[in-house]
Every structure is written in structure tokens, then in C-alpha cells.
Amino acid sequence: MYMTKCVIFDFDGTISDSIQIFIKAYNLLAEKEGYNQVALEDLEDLKKMSIPERCRHLNFPMRSIPFAAPKLYRFVRESKADLPLFPGIKQMLDELNSRGIQVAIISSNASDIIEHCLKSNGVDYVHDILSSKYIFSKDKMIKKLLKQYNYGPSDVFYVGDEQRDIDACNKTGLRAVWASWGYDHESLISGETTKAAVPDDIVDFALKA
Template identity: 80%
Template structure:
């Protein structure tokens, strides 16, 4: 295995509470329904269109809302936390000479700030997708840049859209059980990671 490509939010970073705060601040100003922490489990079982309907939030507004959410994170100077065991997992992959990249819908400067704050200075490919359903384009771009084949890499994410992007790119998809989407929403993944160490084991098997 030459390369492991990661999603960020819900996969590496436990950013849900920060982004709920950002979204609720935005929702109050725009007149959308807010998110209560006690409804997170229910939201995790909803698809993205279902979540938007629940929040009275039009899907077409997602690309316009995202920059405002990121601006909130920057202005509050929040450093997004990593899930437990993530740094150790990334360090182990790096020590084995595996190229680590991140392709996310989050802003690259926010991701880099999180990595820097956690002493992770070896991830240089951090790509930000402008649209939440177009990660496959960046995955293909990265593969082409490094002349990787579909056998050289796999993509790790927590949502069904991550699995879909992997498949569109011809890569194997690893789904992590600690993220945003409930397992009932997931189909087509090649491997389920119940803990970060499982990703290291999967990479070792090639």
C-alpha cells in the first residue's frame, strides 16, 4: 500500500460540536431550524437530503453556507479536536512510509491548523472540495499526480458520499464507525474500521 487518503470531519476530527455551534449561529440569522445535541443520533440515521428537510434548509444553499461556517470557526479560533487514537494511527502509517493525504469538504487552512496543533507535520497533500459531492474529482487528481493505480491507495471516510466518491475513483472504500453517518446508511464499503488501529491493519494487508 502506497497511499491512504482520508476524509477529515467525522473521520479524523471530532468536529461535530464545533460545527453545530457554527450552524446554529448561521441558522438563527437565516431562519433555519437549529440542531439540538440530543437529536444527533436521529440525524446520523438520516441521509443528507433528509437532514436538510428536517432543518428546513435547502440543499442548494450548502455551497453558500459552508464559507460562513468556516468563517465562524476561524473567528472563534476553535482548533478542531482529533478523535482518540487518530494521531497514533497517522504516526504509525507515516512511520511505515505510507503517503497520507486528506481530501475534505472542510477548508484546507482549518485542517492544516488542526494538524499543526497536534504536531502532525508530515501531511502535505490537503485538498479541499468546493462541493460536497465532488470529492472523486480531487481523488482522481491526486492519483494522477503521483501515478498511483487503484491498487496503490484506498479512501477512508465516515459518510455514504465518501464511499460513493471512492467507487467513482476506482478505489477501495474504508468506512469508519465513529463518524457522522449511521451504519444503516452505508453500502458498498470494502472494510469497516471499528477503531483507528484497524486502518493500519488494513493498510498492512495491502
Template identity: 90%
Template sequence: MIKCVIFDFDGTISDSIQVFVKAYNDFAEKEGYNQVAVEELDDLKKMSIPERCRHLNFPMRSIPFAAPKLYRFIRESKASLPLFPGIKQMLDELSSRGIHIAIISSNATDIIDHCLKSNGVDYVHDILSSKYIFSKDKMIKKLLKQYDYSQEEVFYVGDEQRDIDACAKTGLRAVWASWGYDHESLISGETSKAAVPDDVVDFALRA
């Protein structure tokens, strides 16, 4: 029986790509990195994170230092992060069935909380922020231990290969959100595919 569904945020719950492109381009202009053109977004989705960094002349080691500046841009611009179509209805349905909803993301907790509440979602139990983009598995283990959940009682919904990798490290079932950041060609490993948000509810009821 599923007791908890953990979600990634950007690209899974929030359609935040346009806002983050603006934030990144502002940062890149100041730091001398290559900017992102809207017309190349589809190509970038087919690249791994190291490939994207090379394409943008952006060293991966700078990601932890760049993230706070991107979040500051979003806060100062008061940008509104929209939800993908069908996401609120999906979350409402899961909540109505008594399922524990959690979010583990590399985004800042206050930005996530503001987005959810501004879209009428005020029942998410936990929002955990991972400082490093490849350490979500540590946050997953923390959540499982906190609530004494078994691996069979939880699954994770994400849109990137690193989400699938985090599930592999923790033994969770992974559901890949095909509407998100990574192209299907990048996804490998044991995972179920969600083409629309309703698929996530169906998976929760079947599992």
C-alpha cells in the same frame, strides 16, 4: 502494496461535530433555518444529507453558500478542532512506514492544516478541499494522476456514504470509519469497516 492512504477529515480524523453544530446554529439563527439540538444528533446521523436538509428546513442548493460562513465562524471563534482518540498514533504509524498520507475534505485547507499542526501532525503530504460536497471523486482522480498511483496502491478512509460513493466512482477501495458522522444503516456498497483507528493500519499492512 499500499503507497497512499487518503482520509476524509471531519468525522474521520477530527471530532468536529460539536464545533460545527455551534457554527451551524449561529448561521441558522440568522438565516431562519431550524437549529440542531444536541439530543437529536443520533437521529440526524441516521438521515441522508437530503433528509437532514428537509428536517432542518435547509435547501441543499444553499450548502455551497453556507460553508464559507461556517468556516468563518470557526476561524473567528478560534475553535480548536480535536482529533478522535487514537488518530495521531494511527497517522504516526502510517507515516513511519513511509505511506503517503493525504486528506480530501469539504472543509477548508487552512482549518485542516491548523488542526493537524496544533495536534503535532506535520507530515501530511496533501490537503485537498472539495468545494462541492458530492465532488470528492474529482479530487481523488487529481491526486492519483499527480502521483501516478494505480487504484490498487491507494485506499480511502471516510465516515459518510458520500465518501463510499466517491470511491465507487474512482475504483478505490473504501474503508468506513464507524466512529464518524453517518450511522451504519446509511452505508452501502463495497467497503471495509474500521471500528477503531488501529484497524486502518492493519488494513494498510494486509492490502
């Protein structure tokens, strides 16, 4: 029987509807670096691609991701854009907090951007925000959090919107909950692809709230 003590969330595409601002940031970078730009009408097709497939489609070398991320975050800071939360997210976070369940965030986004978003949306009780510039290292951040609080896999579950979130859960033994309103298309996590990572649960309430 599970006794949940903590819920870990991804940020972009799960908590924050940040896609528009990051498309603007990426397109400015793409124009300078010679990568293919992203049009809004391309989003549905891109959602159905894995990260390596997206990089090939955009002529964007995967090895450049750690170097490109700080440039994207700089644009977000300089634009002073307030990243919105998805509908229903604040109410859900408030409910978890009221029940005494710890809320944590593990993201590839910068911690100061996440903190600013939460604060501007009236969420001031998330103390654990772990950030990594390596997009496939969330399992290391999960292990760090589990060790810090002496949590076992049955104490925690993870909510994310991408295949790599589920992969991280599989590596750490956590239950994986997939947010259907995020960046990845359901085909990537439904078993339709050869090596699809399948979540334990799927939720789709936020956009209906």
C-alpha cells in the same frame, strides 16, 4: 495483491471530532437564516438520514450548501477553536508515516482549518490536503491526486465516515474503508437502505484507543 502507497482520509468525523464546533456554527447561521437548529439530542436521528433528508428536516435548501460553508468556516476561524483529533488517530497517522506510506486528506472543509488542526496536534507530514466546496465532488479530488502521483486504484485506499465517501470510491475504483465513529449511522452503509453504498471494510478502533 494490494501494495498500499497512500491512504486518503476524510477530515471531519474521521480524523477530527469537529461535530460540536460545527453545530455551534450551524446554529448561529440557522438563527440568522431561518433554518431549523440542531440540538445535541437530535444527532442520533440525523446520523441515520441521508444529506437530502437532513436538509429537508432542517428546512435547509441543498442549493445553499456551497454558500453556507464559507460562513461556517469563518466562525471556526474567529472562534479560534482547536479542533481535536479522535483518540488513536495521531498514533495511526504516525505509524503510516513511519512506514513510508503517504497520508493525504480530501475534505469539504477549508484547507487552512485542516492544516491548523494537524499542526496543533503535532501532525506535520501531511502535504496533500485537497478541499472542495462541492460536497459531492470528492471523486474529482481523488482523480486529481491519483493523476498527480501516477497511482492506480490498487495503490490507494480511502477512509471516510459518510455515504458520499463510499460513493466517491465507487466512482474512482478505490477501496472504501468506513470509520464507524463518524457522522453517518451504520444503517446508511449496511445495505438496509435501498441505495446504500457498501464499504469494503469497516473500522472502529479509534474510540477504543
